[in-house]
Amino acid sequence: GAVVSQHPSRVICKSGTSVKIECRSLDFQATTMFWYRQFPKQSLMLMATSNEGSKATYEQGVEKDKFLINHASLTLSTLTVTSAHPEDSSFYICSAKGGEGDTEAFFGQGTRLTVV
Amino acid sequence: GQNIDQPTEMTATEGAIVQINCTYQTSGFNGLFWYQQHAGEAPTFLSYNVLDGLEEKGRFSSFLSRSKGYSYLLLKELQMKDSASYLCAASDSNYQLIWGAGTKLIIKP
Numbered sequence: 001g002a003v004v005s006q007h008p009s010r011v012i013c014k015s016g017t018s019v020k021i022e023c024r025s026l027d028f029q030a031t032t033m034f035w036y037r038q039f040p041k042q043s044l045m046l047m048a049t050s051n052e053g054s055k056a057t058y059e060q061g062v063e064k065d066k067f068l069i070n071h072a073s074l075t076l077s078t079l080t081v082t083s084a085h086p087e088d089s090s091f092y093i094c095s096a097k098g099g100e101g102d103t104e105a106f107f108g109q110g111t112r113l114t115v116v
Numbered sequence: 117g118q119n120i121d122q123p124t125e126m127t128a129t130e131g132a133i134v135q136i137n138c139t140y141q142t143s144g145f146n147g148l149f150w151y152q153q154h155a156g157e158a159p160t161f162l163s164y165n166v167l168d169g170l171e172e173k174g175r176f177s178s179f180l181s182r183s184k185g186y187s188y189l190l191l192k193e194l195q196m197k198d199s200a201s202y203l204c205a206a207s208d209s210n211y212q213l214i215w216g217a218g219t220k221l222i223i224k225p
Binding site for chain 2: 006034041042043044045046049091093097104105106107108109110112
């Protein structure tokens with residue numbers, strides 16, 4: 001299957017700082033990337049969908065100014081958590097999909113963010 | 117509205133068979149996915165069904181009934197490493213995935 005690499009896998013940051021998470025498709029062109037967060041013992045919650053070269057579409061309740069998403073190329077999308085607070089501590093996961101005919105989205109390894 | 121239902125937790129014995137059910141209601145339908153997720157890790161793909169019937173892949177099989185909005189994941193010859201959460205996700209008319217809350221499967225020796 002296709003490979004999606006997410007980096008870093010774990011990050012600890014101080015409250016008020018910003019953290020950038022990268023998601024790369026290594027062997028295919030990802031026209032669409034999805035960003036999820038997952039709290040302990042809960043399912044994935046879609047935060048936003050981004051298509052290469054256009055602005056991300058955010059789900060209701062997700063602050064676009066706080067969670068900045070950039071999908072500048074067909075192989076890279078980034079999520080920046082700005083002015084992080086302890087309540088932003090969570091597991092963030094990206095997934096990537098190729099063209100419209102592709103049914104399966106491939107997941108990155110996830111990033112465990114802890115804000116102290 | 118769009119909704120996915122699956123049991124919260126199930127327990128089974130090593131070597132046995134377990135069936136995890138999932139019912140869904142979506143705006144349009146473009147297939148049903150099953151993912152396995154171990155604690156602290158990202159989900160890994162198990163199966164995809166878009167046509168009615170049973171798809172078998174080794175010890176895992178997945179079934180879909182579109183008319184009933186129902187799917188199940190069948191795990192045979194259970195191993196301890198199968199202890200994980202199993203996520204059901206339906207693809208809607210926009211190819212967005214609607215996720216269930218996951219079923220935590222506990223395997224006992």
